[in-house]
Amino acid sequence: MWLDPAIFRPQLTEMLDRRAAGSHDNFFDKEKTVQWLQGTEGILSITGRSGYGKTVLAASVVEKVSQNLQPSHFIGYAFCLKLSVAAILRSLIWQIVQNRNVTTNQKALILEFYREHSTAGSHSVLPDNHEPLVFRELYTQILQPYGHVTLVLDSIDRSDSPQLLERHILSVRDSLLGSSRNLKILFTGLEAPQVPQKLREASNVLILMPEDVKVCAEKFFNQSFQNLEPRMNDIEEDEVRMRSLRNADGGWHSILNDLAKEYLLLGRHNEAEVLEQKVLEFVKERFHTESQPVLESRRLIAVLKARQGQRSKAEDLQRQLLETSTRMNGLEHEFTRVLMNDLSLTLSTEDGDSTKTKEAIALQEQLVETGERLQLPNEGAYGLLTHMNNLACSYAYSGQPDKAETTMRRALARATEQWGEDNESTVDYKGNLGNFLAKQEKWAEAEVLEVGVMETRKRTLGVNHPKTLSSMASVAWAFQQQGRYQEAKELETQVLEHRTRLLGALHPETLLVTGHLAWTLFKLGEYVEAARYARIVQDSRIPTSSG
Numbered sequence: 001m002w003l004d005p006a007i008f009r010p011q012l013t014e015m016l017d018r019r020a021a022g023s024h025d026n027f028f029d030k031e032k033t034v035q036w037l038q039g040t041e042g043i044l045s046i047t048g049r050s051g052y053g054k055t056v057l058a059a060s061v062v063e064k065v066s067q068n069l070q071p072s073h074f075i076g077y078a079f080c081l082k083l084s085v086a087a088i089l090r091s092l093i094w095q096i097v098q099n100r101n102v103t104t105n106q107k108a109l110i111l112e113f114y115r116e117h118s119t120a121g122s123h124s125v126l127p128d129n130h131e132p133l134v135f136r137e138l139y140t141q142i143l144q145p146y147g148h149v150t151l152v153l154d155s156i157d158r159s160d161s162p163q164l165l166e167r168h169i170l171s172v173r174d175s176l177l178g179s180s181r182n183l184k185i186l187f188t189g190l191e192a193p194q195v196p197q198k199l200r201e202a203s204n205v206l207i208l209m210p211e212d213v214k215v216c217a218e219k220f221f222n223q224s225f226q227n228l229e230p231r232m233n234d235i236e237e238d239e240v241r242m243r244s245l246r247n248a249d250g251g252w253h254s255i256l257n258d259l260a261k262e263y264l265l266l267g268r269h270n271e272a273e274v275l276e277q278k279v280l281e282f283v284k285e286r287f288h289t290e291s292q293p294v295l296e297s298r299r300l301i302a303v304l305k306a307r308q309g310q311r312s313k314a315e316d317l318q319r320q321l322l323e324t325s326t327r328m329n330g331l332e333h334e335f336t337r338v339l340m341n342d343l344s345l346t347l348s349t350e351d352g353d354s355t356k357t358k359e360a361i362a363l364q365e366q367l368v369e370t371g372e373r374l375q376l377p378n379e380g381a382y383g384l385l386t387h388m389n390n391l392a393c394s395y396a397y398s399g400q401p402d403k404a405e406t407t408m409r410r411a412l413a414r415a416t417e418q419w420g421e422d423n424e425s426t427v428d429y430k431g432n433l434g435n436f437l438a439k440q441e442k443w444a445e446a447e448v449l450e451v452g453v454m455e456t457r458k459r460t461l462g463v464n465h466p467k468t469l470s471s472m473a474s475v476a477w478a479f480q481q482q483g484r485y486q487e488a489k490e491l492e493t494q495v496l497e498h499r500t501r502l503l504g505a506l507h508p509e510t511l512l513v514t515g516h517l518a519w520t521l522f523k524l525g526e527y528v529e530a531a532r533y534a535r536i537v538q539d540s541r542i543p544t545s546s547g
Helices: 009-018 031-038 054-067 085-098 104-117 133-142 162-177 197-201 210-232 238-249 252-265 269-286 292-307 311-329 334-347 354-374 384-397 401-419 424-439 443-460 466-481 485-503 508-523 527-540
Strands: 042-047 073-079 148-154 182-189 204-207
Touching: 009 054, 031 042, 031 204, 042 054, 054 073, 054 148, 054 182, 073 085, 085 104, 085 162, 104 133, 148 162, 162 182, 269 292, 292 311, 292 334, 311 334, 334 354, 334 384, 354 384, 384 401, 384 424, 401 424, 424 443, 424 466, 443 466, 466 485, 466 508, 485 508, 508 527
Parallel strands: 042 182, 042 204, 073 148, 148 182
Antiparallel strands: none
16 A cells, blocks of 8 residues: 555554543643643643653543534544654545545545655655645645535654644644645644644644643552452462453553652652652562562662662662562563663762762673673663663763763664664764763863754754753763853753743753853953853842742
8 A cells, every 4th residue: 555654543542441530530631631622723732750650641532522523523643753754644644535424525535645745766745855845735635525624633742753744734724724724733742842843833832741641540440450350359370360450450560660759859749758658559469479560569668768769778678679670580681681681770970979989880791791691672660771870870970981882882882883973862872972082081082973963953952952951961061071161152042041941041951051151251351241140140049028
């Protein structure tokens, strides 16, 4: 089939099967959601951190809109993660072709478009390098039978080219509105600054908060185990029970853990621990103390302790768990390796005990060696590249810069070989090496790497993306340290402008670059401006009176 579309229906079904009944009632009751659902046009943007259930929520929106679907209505859905714009648009066209109300004329228009615009020998009906205007007439014609069009686009910011996709979406909007069609668009993405700017400005933004996720997670948690409970009486083997638990829960453990980490980021430590203790109490009632569900829950409690700064308690618990898992599963078991990684991170701190840092290095060296020998995947939170990055940091903390640099270069070479130069993960590792070389005052190579990272991120992510701004700040810092104050000033001024607009003047990251700019201006002899920026930073540290 020359359309070669990505098929999303199985994923939609899976998401809806995993969802607990009523888990999104609070979302559908929100004023912005009600206005979007009841209206005939408009763009609604749902943003929130990873793990907040945006994909399941998008599937719920498709289901809700589909319940009252009339013959004159069309709803299209796409999960944009890592897909090219061409693949997304091909899929939307395929959904029109598969619609029961599709006409022969619509099919003929699509085939004619393919013959006119596809390149010789290409199977792509929508090449990525086509400008949106090329498709405006096609959209207008093939959507002509529908008076109401709804598009739901999940993870829009994680497509291969968010900016190009943005232009296509806005082109669809312009073409349909110009032809008296009603169009509603809902898209999801990570935090608002990462969504393309023009699309964000054209939409009504609804940000998911931890409280929203807590409602969903608790309903998900309770329903999952209510469904599982009748089966538990007939199950004898603990390993089988554990497997049934995993299959029935559909990921509740990950959701609750993500929510707990969000509470930690907000300083709500008690709520985070209560959430994890709830999981632990449940599994301890149903499994013996050394069963995998109990060990996994205790492991998450230990991680929470470490992130709360209770390193001694975390270390004691992690050592107990590591000893138990090594005895039960062996050193090369996945869970044992996860525990080794946890303990190594607890032991390895920049200003920590040198003896503990040496132990952390030994654990991380073992993880890297095991990963290379077993040919473990590079990617993931416990992938080989993560272990190599952790090891490099520990080498740096322990005063072994040569080993740190060598390990970072190995990680970068692996990432480049697997994903290519412009892949986001490769660029991250390149930035890590550039930052490290700058701290070692190896300015020439550091500048080449850091400027390369900055330019790549400007091109692929856009100048407003947090990672792009961090890259610009890193290059500015390197210029400042070399006495290249005018160049530093230009970049710092740009970063300050963007961060102030996106985050606010008193956000910690904004204040950091404000302080750097103040110092740069002082070095340039611009004392009045330097004092003004320094005062902003100083005033932000003065506690306000509660009276």
